[in-house]
Structures are given as structure tokens and as C-alpha cells.
Amino acid sequence: MPLNHAFRLSAILLAATSFTSLALALALPIWLLSLASVTFALAFLRIHHASRISGLVIRLRLSAITWNVFLLLAFVGFWIDLLLLSQELLPAGIHFLVLLLVNKLANLDQRQDVLHLYAISVIILLASAALTTQIWYAPVFFLYLVTGVWTLLLYHLVKEQDEGSAGRSVQCGQGRPASSPTRITVRFFWLTNAVAFSALLLTLLFFFFIPRIGAGFFQQHHGESLRTTGFTEHVDLGAIGPVKQDPNIVMRIELPELVGDKPRREPLYLRGVAYNRYNGRSWSNSLSHRRMLTELPQGTFTHKTPGSKFDGTTRGIRQDILLEPLDTAVLFGISTPFSIKGGFLSVQADLMGSLHLPFPSHTRLHYTVYSLQARLESDEERVATAFLYPEFIVQQYLQVPALDVQIIDIARRVTRPATSILETVQLIRAHLLTSYRYNLDVPSLQSAHPLEDFLLTRKTGYCEHYATAMVMLLRSVGVPARLVTGFLATEWNEFGNYYTVRQRDAHAWVEVYFPQSGWITMDPTPSASEATSQTWWRSAGSVVDSVRLKWDSLFINYSVNDQFGVVQGIRESGEAVRTKMSESLITMLGNGATLLGRFLKALIPSSVPRTAILIILAIMTSYLVLHMLRGHERGSSGGDSYSMNQRVVVTLYTSMVDQLSKHGIRKGASTTPLEFLHHVRDQWPEAWPAADALTRLYTRVRFGQAPLTAEECITAQRLLHTLQTLRRPVHLSLRR
Numbered sequence: 001m002p003l004n005h006a007f008r009l010s011a012i013l014l015a016a017t018s019f020t021s022l023a024l025a026l027a028l029p030i031w032l033l034s035l036a037s038v039t040f041a042l043a044f045l046r047i048h049h050a051s052r053i054s055g056l057v058i059r060l061r062l063s064a065i066t067w068n069v070f071l072l073l074a075f076v077g078f079w080i081d082l083l084l085l086s087q088e089l090l091p092a093g094i095h096f097l098v099l100l101l102v103n104k105l106a107n108l109d110q111r112q113d114v115l116h117l118y119a120i121s122v123i124i125l126l127a128s129a130a131l132t133t134q135i136w137y138a139p140v141f142f143l144y145l146v147t148g149v150w151t152l153l154l155y156h157l158v159k160e161q162d163e164g165s166a167g168r169s170v171q172c173g174q175g176r177p178a179s180s181p182t183r184i185t186v187r188f189f190w191l192t193n194a195v196a197f198s199a200l201l202l203t204l205l206f207f208f209f210i211p212r213i214g215a216g217f218f219q220q221h222h223g224e225s226l227r228t229t230g231f232t233e234h235v236d237l238g239a240i241g242p243v244k245q246d247p248n249i250v251m252r253i254e255l256p257e258l259v260g261d262k263p264r265r266e267p268l269y270l271r272g273v274a275y276n277r278y279n280g281r282s283w284s285n286s287l288s289h290r291r292m293l294t295e296l297p298q299g300t301f302t303h304k305t306p307g308s309k310f311d312g313t314t315r316g317i318r319q320d321i322l323l324e325p326l327d328t329a330v331l332f333g334i335s336t337p338f339s340i341k342g343g344f345l346s347v348q349a350d351l352m353g354s355l356h357l358p359f360p361s362h363t364r365l366h367y368t369v370y371s372l373q374a375r376l377e378s379d380e381e382r383v384a385t386a387f388l389y390p391e392f393i394v395q396q397y398l399q400v401p402a403l404d405v406q407i408i409d410i411a412r413r414v415t416r417p418a419t420s421i422l423e424t425v426q427l428i429r430a431h432l433l434t435s436y437r438y439n440l441d442v443p444s445l446q447s448a449h450p451l452e453d454f455l456l457t458r459k460t461g462y463c464e465h466y467a468t469a470m471v472m473l474l475r476s477v478g479v480p481a482r483l484v485t486g487f488l489a490t491e492w493n494e495f496g497n498y499y500t501v502r503q504r505d506a507h508a509w510v511e512v513y514f515p516q517s518g519w520i521t522m523d524p525t526p527s528a529s530e531a532t533s534q535t536w537w538r539s540a541g542s543v544v545d546s547v548r549l550k551w552d553s554l555f556i557n558y559s560v561n562d563q564f565g566v567v568q569g570i571r572e573s574g575e576a577v578r579t580k581m582s583e584s585l586i587t588m589l590g591n592g593a594t595l596l597g598r599f600l601k602a603l604i605p606s607s608v609p610r611t612a613i614l615i616i617l618a619i620m621t622s623y624l625v626l627h628m629l630r631g632h633e634r635g636s637s638g639g640d641s642y643s644m645n646q647r648v649v650v651t652l653y654t655s656m657v658d659q660l661s662k663h664g665i666r667k668g669a670s671t672t673p674l675e676f677l678h679h680v681r682d683q684w685p686e687a688w689p690a691a692d693a694l695t696r697l698y699t700r701v702r703f704g705q706a707p708l709t710a711e712e713c714i715t716a717q718r719l720l721h722t723l724q725t726l727r728r729p730v731h732l733s734l735r736r
Contacts, residue, residue, distance in 0.1 A: 005047055006154055007114075007151075007154040007155060007157075007158045008047050008108060008114070009044075009047050010147060010150045010151040010154050011108070011114045011117050011118070011151055011155075012040065012043050012044060012047070012105065012108075013147050013151075014117070014118065014121050014144065014147045014148055014151050015040075015101060015105065015117055015120070015121045015124075016040055017121075017125075017140060017143050017144045017147055018121040018122070018124040018125040018128070018144060019036060019040075019098070019101065019121075019124060020140060021124070021125055021128035021129075021137065021140045021141075021144070022094065022098070022124050022125075022127060022128045022131075024128070024132070024134075024136060024140070025127075025128040025131040025132040025134075025137075026091070026094060026128070026131050028094075028095075028098070029095070032095060032098055032099075035102055036098055036101065036102055039101075039102045039105045039106055040105065042105075042106070043105045043106070043108065067103055067106065067107060070099075070103060071099075071100075071103055074096060074099040074100070074103075075096070077095075077096070077099075078092055078093070078095070078096040081095055081096075090127075090131075093127075094124075094127055097120065097123060097124060097127070098124075100120055101117075101120050101121075101124065104116050104117045104120060105117070111155070111158070111159065114155065115155075118151065121144075125141075125144055128140075129141075135547060145199055149195050149199055153195070231272050231273050231326075231328040231330045231485060232273075232328070233273075233284060233285045233288050234282060234283070234284045234285075235275065235282060235283050235284075235485065236281060236282040237281055237282055237283070237450045237451070237464055237465070237468060238447075238450060238464060238465075239464070240462070240463065240464050240485065240506045240507070240508060243503050243504065243506045244440050244462065244503075244504050244506060245440070245504060246502070246503035246504055247502050247503065247504060248324075248502060248503045249324060249500060249501070249502055249545070250323070250324055250326065250487065250501045250502060250503055250505070251270075251321055251322060251323045251324060251332065251487070251501045252321070252322045252493075252496075252498050252499065252500055252501070252545075253268065253270070253319050253320070253321050253322075253489060253498055253499040253501065254319070254320040254321075254496075254497070254498040254499075255317070255318065255319060255320075255498075255499075256318060256320060257317075257318050258317075267488055267489060267490050268334060268488070268489040268499060269334065269335060269486060269488060269507075269509060269521055269523070270332040270333060270334065270486045270487040270488070270489055270501065271332065271333060271334065271335045271337075271353075271354070271484055271486045272328075272330045272332055272354065272484070272485050272486035272487070273285065273330055273352075273354045273484070273485055273486075274352040274353065274354055274482050274483070274484045274485075274511065275482060275483045275484075275485075276352065276396050276397055276399070276482050277399060278399070278400075278401055278468065278471070278472065278483075279401055280401045280402065280403075280449065280451070281448070281449075281450060283468070283483055285350065285352065286396070287350060287351035287352050287396065288350050288351075289350060289351060290348035290349060290350050290356060291348065291349060292346055292347075292348055293340075293346075293347045293348065293349055295346075295347075299341055299342065299343065299344075300339060300340070300341045301339070301340050301341070301344070301347040302338065302339055303337055303338055303339065303340065303347075303349050303353075303355065304338060316338060316339070316370040316371050316372050316373075317334055317370065317371050317372075317373060318368060318369075318370055319333055319334060319368065319369045319370075319371065320366075320367075320368050321333070321365075321366070321367055321368070321369060322364060322365075322366050323361075323364065323365040323366075323367070324364060325360075325361060325362050325363060325364060326360065326361075327360055328360055329356045329357040329358065329359055329360045329361075330354065330355070330356055331347070331355040331356065331357060331365075331367065331369075332486060332487065333355065333369035333371050334369070334371035334373065335371065335373075335374055335484075335511075335519070335521055336353070336371055336372040336373070336374050336518075336519075337353075337355060337369050337370065337371040337372075338370060338371065338372060339369070339370040340355060340367060340368070340369050340370075341367060341368045341369075342365065342366065342367030342368065343366075343367075344357065344367070345358075346358055352482070353519075374517065374518060374519060374520055374521065375517065375520075376422065376514060376517045376520050377514070377516045377517045379516065380420075380421065380422065380514050380515070380516050380517055381420065381422050389480055389513070389515065393480045393513055394480070397475070397480035397481060397482055397513060398475050398478065398480055399475070400472060400475045400476060403451070403452070403472065403476070404449075404452050404456065406455075406456055407451070407452065407455055407456070407472065407473070407476070408476050410431075410455065410473065411428070411472075411473040411474075411476040411477050412476075412477065414427050414428055414431045414473070415427050415428060415477050421479060421512075421514060422514075424474070424477060424479055425474065425479065425512050425522060428470055428473045428474060428524070429470060429522060429524045432466050432469060432470055432524040433524060433526055435459070436454070436455075436459050436460065436461065436465075436466070436526075437459065437460045437526075438460070438461070438462060438466075438525065438526045439460040439461065439462065440462050450465065450468075451465070451468055451469060451472060454468075454469060455469055462525070463507050463508040463509070463525040464508045466508075466524045466525040466526075467483050467484075467508040467509050467510050467523075467524065467525065468483060468508075469524070470510045470522070470524040471483050471510055474510075474512065479512060479513075480512070480513035481510055481511065481512045481513065482510070482511050482513075482519075483508060483509075483510060484508065484509055484510070484511050484521075485506070485507070485508045486506075486507060486508075486509075487501045487505045487506055487507060488505050488507035488509075489501045489505060490505065491505075493542050493545060493546055494542060495542050495543050495546040496542070496545070496546030498546075500542075500545060507525070508525075509521060509522065509523040509524075509525070510522045510523070510524060643705070645701050645705075645707065645708035646701060646702055646705075648701075648708060648713065649697060649698045649701040649702050649708065649716075650698070650702060652694060652697070652698065652716045652717075652720065653673075653694060653695070653698040653702075655720055656690075656691060656694045656695075656719075656720060656723060657676075659720065659723045659724060660680060660684075660687065660691065660723070663684065663687075663728045664683075664728070665679060665680055665683050665684060665687075667679075673695050673698065673699055674695070676695075677691060677692060677695050684728055686726060686728075687723060687726055687728075690719040690720075690722045690723050691723070693715070693716075693719055694716060694719050694720070697712060697716055
């Protein structure tokens with residue numbers, strides 16, 4: 001392909017790549033997409049099929065005045081878009097930027113137009129980077145980087161070629177450099193791709209070592225949060241039901257300290273919000289007062305739940321959570337969290353241990369939670385039911401609204417055989433699991449008495465009905481309990497080793513209070529897991545989701561702390577390698593010294609002093625090192641260090657000497673230029689003026705490093721032509 005065609009093609013491809021990233025990141029209007037697509041198509045056709053459609057392109061080509069009017073209208077449209085249509089600066093600015101791109105693509109005539117196209121494409125790429133954090137941006141950015149390297153190299157070559165053609169008269173003689181290539185060769189193709197790959201590696205190096213600010217800054221104005229229910233201070237019974245059919249992903253949870261062991265596949269109860277008051281139709285939280293958690297060290301917030309057995313040495317279960325944007329400020333984690341770490345300005349906790357942010361986040365959150373796994377003490381398995389609870393527990397967690405007498409009779413009848421608190425809990429749970437059926441098609445929001453309908457009439461429901469029923473039945477017989485909403489994680493990703501939590505995993509369960517063990521999780525809801533065969537498309541979806549999680553953790557949520565970790569890891573690895581190499585070098589030198597000592601002992605008689613031997617070896621080594629260094633200096637200085645002007649005048653002077661030798665005037669190896677000039681004047685006076693001018697030019701540029709102008713080159717070539725046309729008289733030729 002000709003160089004000029006490749007140059008323009010690469011510029012259009014660069015603009016097309018950036019425009020593709022913008023079209024994927026933002027929903028552009030159909031008319032704007034169509035206009036840009038047609039302009040790109042015409043720009044490509046002008047390069048590849050100019051001979052066929054040149055007449056059509058000329059007829060479609062608009063004048064400069066028309067394009068100026070187009071830009072003026074685009075500027076007016078920007079203000080209309082900003083004030084009336086989108087009413088936001090970013091979309092209006094992007095629409096105006098696309099119109100600028102269309103204008104420049106239609107007028108790629110001069111090299112400066114291509115520079116303008118470069119600038120517009122960079123701005124478009126940055127805009128798309130600010131609008132998205134999706135994984136598709138990685139291949140688009142890689143393609144843009146490769147195309148950008150090609151474009152810059154071709155721009156430099158075309159510029160050099162144009163300047164070379166303009167100043168070609170300055171280069172004379174046979175020593176001028178080779179001209180720039182005029183076509184794309186195979187060697188140039190692979191060399192450019194190697195440069196692009198090196199640029200990508202350098203970009204990754206900068207990414208991992210140079211700090212950055214948050215990604216997707218403008219997302220908060222355009223991304224929509226997932227709608228959730230059941231995580232506010234007031235929840236109607238049956239609110240979770242509509243969410244149970246939603247397959248959207250809410251979060252992903254990694255358990256890094258358990259991945260190396262047998263994969264943890266049992267369900268995870270991710271606690272959200274707890275409730276203590278029930279009025280017959282809905283739950284509320286009367287202990288919603290929040291306090292700020294202590295931040296120590298920076299970015300780590302400590303949370304000590306009353307009644308927990310947390311101390312400063314507790315490790316707990318680590319959960320790395322990537323939370324999608326939700327319409328709630330709740331932070332989730334396994335029950336009884338005592339430490340949370342993330343890029344938060346502050347974290348709050350209410351009196352029932354729920355964690356909150358000050359405001360809902362409209363971007364993804366990546367944080368780490370350490371939790372205690374609450375376990376029942378063995379002594380409490382035999383504790384009698386008649387136990388005195390703390391006054392605070394009695395006041396907050398034994399409240400019962402006006403219930404039907406039959407519900408209280410069920411609680412007393414079911415728990416009559418119990419001899420301990422644990423047995424009371426187990427009997428009520430077993431009764432709910434065996435006597436009621438799980439079903440999502442329950443219109444509980446339309447019922448005036450949803451709990452009575454579930455326990456006495458319909459006997460079908462879902463998690464909220466089961467959990468509410470268990471809490472009320474326990475409280476009816478004097479056992480403190482509360483309702484908890486959150487997510488039940490059951491979907492394990494085999495490829496990424498993490499849990500995938502979806503909206504349909506929203507769940508409600510029960511926490512029962514035991515005097516010594518604290519709050520213990522109990523779930524009375526029957527298992528409703530569907531048989532999900534691992535088909536090929538499910539496996540493909542798991543692979544894509546695991547790659548997306550790695551993309552988020554390695555690039556989107558890569559922070560300064562992660563950079564410090566990388567640097568620290570490299571430093572520790574470097575120290576380990578350096579220590580190992582030092583030990584190996586010391587061992588090798590020790591073995592070499594031992595072998596050398598044995599060799600010298602066997603070679604040299606014992607009567608010769610060892611000090612003299614060492615002095616001789618040192619002198620010989622020094623001599624060899626100096627000899628090698630001098631040889632290197634001679635080799636490095638022996639190269640051709642002539643400048644371009646010096647090569648030209650050397651070529652001119654050599655041509656003059658060759659021309660004179662044809663007429664019998666030969667220059668000896670030890671003859672200086674001035675001495676040779678005297679010989680020319682004595683033996684051929686007619687040739688002396690031309691030889692004198694050429695010799696003076698040669699000495700001035702060759703030894704004086706004076707500049708060589710185009711006029712001097714032309715004059716020197718004319719003098720050489722004069723020498724070629726002269727005829728030496730016969731009587732002078734015989735005198736040689």
C-alpha cells in the first residue's frame with residue numbers, strides 16, 4: 001500500500017475506534033449515529049476506490065463555506081441540546097464533539113486536518129473512558145493504542161517525505177542518505193506492531209505504578225441503581241416477593257482464605273438489616289439510631305457488636321465483596337462483622353449491628369469484611385426455658401402485636417414437649433418446615449392480616465412469611481427473636497472461585513437470642529433450590545462473569561494501596577533473589593578459590609612465596625583489563641563519525657582526485673590536499689582554478705566542520721563537470 005494512502009487510512013481507523021468506544025458507552029441518537037457512519041464510509045471510499053467514485057465524491061463534496069455554516073449550526077445546536085433537550089453538559093458536549101468529527105472526516109485535505117482528527121479522537125476516547133467501567137473497553141483501548149502507534153509513525157514518515165522532496169536540492173553527491181520508504185513493507189509492518197506491543201506494556205507499567213483518581217467519574221449521573229426492597233427502616237410483609245424473580249447480579253463475594261482448601265459451597269447468609277417491631281402487617285426498626293465507627297488504621301472501620309466475643313486478636317472470616325450500585329446504603333456481610341475495609345469516608349452502625357453508608361452509592365463498591373461466625377455454646381443446649389433475659393432484650397425483642405388466639409395456641413402446643421431454649425426453637429422451626437408449603441405467588445401486600453392468612457388459612461408463603469411466623473411464635477412462648485433481611489448466596493462460580501449473588505437471592509431469616517452465645521441464625525424457610533444443570537451456556541456465562549470480576553479488581557478498583565502492595569511484593573522478591581544470588585556467588589567464589597589454591601599448590605614449588613605469586617597474578621590481570629579497555633575504545637572510535645556534509649565533500653573531493661588521476665596527476669597516500677594542489681598548478685594550470693575551489697571547500701567542511709549550502713553543492717558539481725570536459729595538452733601529459 002502506498003505510504004500516503006496508509007497514512008490517511010490509519011487516521012480514519014483511529015477515529016473509528018474512538019467513535020466505537022463512545023457508541024458502546026453512551027446511547028447516541030439514531031440520526032447522529034447514521035450521519036457519522038455515512039461520513040466514515042465516504043472517507044474510506046475516497047481512499048480505496050478513488051478512481052471509481054472520484055466523480056461522485058467531487059459532486060458530493062461541499063464547499064468550505066457550507067462546512068463553516070454546518071459548524072455554526074452545530075454550535076447553536078449544542079446550546080439548544082444543553083438548555084432544552086438533554087439539559088446536561090456531558091451529553092450535549094459529546095454530541096457536539098461527534099459533529100466536529102464528522103466535519104473533520106469530510107475535509108481531510110491537509111496534514112494539519114489529520115492532526116485535528118487525532119485530537120478529536122483522543123477526547124472521544126477519554127469521554128468513553130469516563131462513561132464506562134465495562135470489560136469491553138480493554139480490547140477497544142488496545143486497538144486504539146495499536147492504531148495510534150501506526151498513525152504517529154506514518155505521520156512522521158509522510159512529513160519527512162514531504163520535507164525531503166522540498167529540500168532535495170540540498171543533498172548532492174553520492175553520499176546522501178537513502179530516501180524514506182514510499183510503501184508499507186512486511187518488515188515495516190511487524191516492526192510497527194512490535195512498537196505498539198511495547199507501548200502497551202509501558203502503558204500497563206504506568207497503570208500499576210502511577211496513582212489515579214476514581215474510574216467512571218460521570219457514571220453516577222447516567223447509571224441506574226438496582227432497585228431493592230427490604231433494606232429500609234420499614235418493610236411491608238411480602239415486599240421481597242417481587243424481587244425473587246429478578247436475575248440481575250447484586251454482588252460477588254470471594255473468600256480468599258478458604259479458596260486453597262476445599263471449596264466453600266454451603267449457603268452464605270449475608271446480613272443486611274434487622275427489625276424488632278411488628279405491627280401485624282409490616283416490620284420496623286425502633287433501634288435505628290446510628291453511630292460513626294472508629295477508623296483505625298486509615299480505611300479500616302472497627303465494629304464491636306454488644307454481646308460478641310471479639311477481641312483485638314480475632315481474625316474471623318474474610319469476605320472480599322464487589323457490590324453493584326443499589327438504591328440502599330446498607331453494606332452486606334456474614335453475620336457479626338467486626339471490621340470493614342474500603343474506600344469509604346465514613347461507616348455507620350445501628351443498635352442491631354447493621355452497617356450503613358451515609359448515602360447510597362451510585363457506583364460499584366469494593367470492600368472487605370471480617371466477620372465472626374456465631375456458634376451456639378454447648379452449655380446452652382440444655383438450658384431450661386425459664387431463663388431471666390436482660391431487661392433490654394425483654395423490652396425490644398419480646399413485643400407481640402394483637403394476634404389471633406389460634407396462633408398463640410399453635411406456639412404453646414408445638415413447644416409443649418421442649419425442655420430447653422434450643423429444643424423450643426427446633427420444634428417451632430420443624431413445625432414450619434413440615435406443615436407449610438413454599439410458594440412465591442402470594443398476594444400478601446393485599447391482605448389485612450398476612451401472618452394469620454399464612455398460618456391459619458392459606459398455609460403457603462415464602463421467606464418473609466416463614467421468618468415472621470417463627471419470630472412471633474417464639475416471642476409468644478417467651479424466647480427473644482428478631483427478623484433479618486439480606487441475601488442467601490448459593491450460586492458458586494467454579495471458574496472464579498466466588499459466590500454470585502442475584503436479586504432473586506434476597507432472603508429473610510431469624511436471629512434467636514441465647515444468653516451466652518448471643519444472636520444465632522435460624523432459617524425456617526424450606527429449600528426452594530431449582531435443579532440447575534450446568535449447560536454450556538451457563539458455563540460460558542460463569543467464565544464471562546469471572547473475567548469481568550478480574551477486570552474490576554485488577555483495573556477498575558485498583559487503588560494506591562494495591563500499588564503499594566505490588567511495589568512491596570517486587571521489593572521483597574528482589575531482596576530474596578539478591579540474597580540467593582549473593583549466597584550462590586559467595587559459594588562459587590569460595591569453590592573457585594579452593595580450586596585455584598590446589599592448582600597453584602600443584603604447579604608452583606613450595607619454596608616460592610605466595611605473596612609474590614599473588615602480586616604477579618594481580619599485574620597480569622590488570623594488564624589484560626587495560627588491554628581490553630583500549631581495544632574497546634579503538635573499536636568504538638574506529639567507526640564512521642563523519643557528518644552528512646562531510647560525507648558529501650569527501651565524495652566530491654574523491655571524484656576530483658579520480659578525474660585528475662585519469663590525466664596522469666596522481667595523489668600519493670602521504671600527500672596533503674595543499675601539496676596535491678601545488679602539483680596540479682605545476683602540471684596542469686588550466687585545471688588549477690577548479691581544483692583550488694574544490695580543495696578549499698573540502699578542507700573547510702571536512703576539517704573546519706563548516707555548513708554546506710545548496711549553492712555550494714551546485715557550484716562543486718559544476719566544477720567537477722568542468723574538469724571532466726577539460727583536455728590536457730599532449731606536451732604536459734608527456735612531462736609526467
